[in-house]
Amino acid sequence: xxxxxxxxxxxxxxxxxxxxxxxxxxxxxxxxxxxxxxxxxxxxxxxxxxxxxxxxxxxxxxxxxxxxxxxxxxxxxxxxxxxxxxxxxxxxxxxxxxxxxxxxxxxxxxxxxxxxxxxxxxxxxxxxxxxxxxxxxxxxxxxx
Amino acid sequence: xxxxxxxxxxxxxxxxxxxxxxxxxxxxxxxxxxxxxxxxxxxxxxxxxxxxxxxxxxxxxxxxxxxxxxxxxxxxxxxxxxxxxxxxxxxxxxxxxxxxxxxxxxxxxxxxxxxxxxxxxxxxxxxxxxxxxxxxxxxxxxxx
DNA sequence: GAAATTCGGACTAATGCGGTCCAATTAGCC
DNA sequence: GGCTAATTGGACCGCATTAGTCCGAATTTC
Numbered sequence: 569x570x571x572x573x574x575x576x577x578x579x580x581x582x583x584x585x586x587x588x589x590x591x592x593x594x595x596x597x598x599x600x601x602x603x604x605x606x607x608x609x610x611x612x613x614x615x616x617x618x619x620x621x622x623x624x625x626x627x628x629x630x631x632x633x634x635x636x637x638x639x640x641x642x643x644x645x646x647x648x649x650x651x652x653x654x655x656x657x658x659x660x661x662x663x664x665x666x667x668x669x670x671x672x673x674x675x676x677x678x679x680x681x682x683x684x685x686x687x688x689x690x691x692x693x694x695x696x697x698x699x700x701x702x703x704x705x706x707x708x709x710x711x712x
Numbered sequence: 713x714x715x716x717x718x719x720x721x722x723x724x725x726x727x728x729x730x731x732x733x734x735x736x737x738x739x740x741x742x743x744x745x746x747x748x749x750x751x752x753x754x755x756x757x758x759x760x761x762x763x764x765x766x767x768x769x770x771x772x773x774x775x776x777x778x779x780x781x782x783x784x785x786x787x788x789x790x791x792x793x794x795x796x797x798x799x800x801x802x803x804x805x806x807x808x809x810x811x812x813x814x815x816x817x818x819x820x821x822x823x824x825x826x827x828x829x830x831x832x833x834x835x836x837x838x839x840x841x842x843x844x845x846x847x848x849x850x851x852x853x854x855x856x
Numbered sequence: 857g858a859a860a861t862t863c864g865g866a867c868t869a870a871t872g873c874g875g876t877c878c879a880a881t882t883a884g885c886c
Numbered sequence: 887g888g889c890t891a892a893t894t895g896g897a898c899c900g901c902a903t904t905a906g907t908c909c910g911a912a913t914t915t916c
Contacts, residue, residue, distance in 0.1 A: 769863085
């Protein structure tokens with residue numbers, strides 16, 4: 569019941585992007601600086617996030633990233649799913665997996681989708697704006 | 713976002729106990745037989761479950777286990793917590809852990825308790841009776 | 857007193873995960 | 887038109903948590 573640290577990092581990175589919102593692009597190096605996450609890890613995460621449609625990437629010189637959608641339209645559930653795959657408590661609900669010995673005689677199995685939906689909607693109700701920090705300091709300049 | 717297979721097993725075992733409800737004791741061997749879970753693993757799990765107060769154990773010859781409370785009064789959240797510890801999405805919310813580089817400047821941290829409560833209540837709303845299978849065949853005899 | 861059963865801890869193997877690096881592609885700039 | 891800077895995507899490796907097993911001690915019944 570704990571999300572992987574990569575997913576945790578992804579949430580932190582997305583909030584950092586949200587603070588820089590206004591359309592400003594930010595590259596992987598800056599992002600690593602601000603969040604304290606090692607650069608190679610940032611690279612791996614932005615790769616997954618942009619292929620999931622949460623970030624829009626501009627490559628080449630002067631390139632970088634920005635949110636593909638307004639922060640209010642991005643939920644925690646989407647970020648987690650982009651990194652960890654579909655939210656499912658057990659592996660037996662994924663189709664194509666048949667490594668459970670009970671398979672079919674299991675009285676618990678039909679109830680997992682209900683649990684999964686409950687958990688997922690709990691995460692889907694939390695938008696990026698809700699966790700990005702109070703007012704968005706888009707134009708604020710750090711004291712340093 | 714996936715629970716460990718031990719927690720998964722624990723849920724299956726608890727539902728098996730719930731079906732044998734009526735006060736009948738069931739020993740670890742029978743439980744392993746019914747669920748298909750290897751015996752040593754069953755032993756480890758019942759140990760944790762009974763020390764968490766979910767199962768009541770009677771040792772000695774003819775001993776065994778039974779539910780400490782009616783199935784309706786036991787929730788999924790309790791079972792998961794008995795095996796995996798407190799439900800928390802990130803490790804930074806546990807007191808005593810200070811291994812996060814951001815610590816204090818992190819704008820996401822104060823929002824995790826809200827997420828944790830949302831997820832936990834989703835699991836707490838699901839009782840053992842809801843997943844133990846339709847009618848409880850307390851006195852039914854398998855065809856074999 | 858002997859047999860049966862739980863209890864608790866220690867130990868081992870392996871799967872998965874976090875993390876790093878490198879080659880390829882693409883866009884801006886001189 | 888060539889060069890530089892930046893993202894992209896994949897392969898790779900070491901570590902850590904976890905699953906699973908086993909054994910000795912305690913306890914109750916027959």
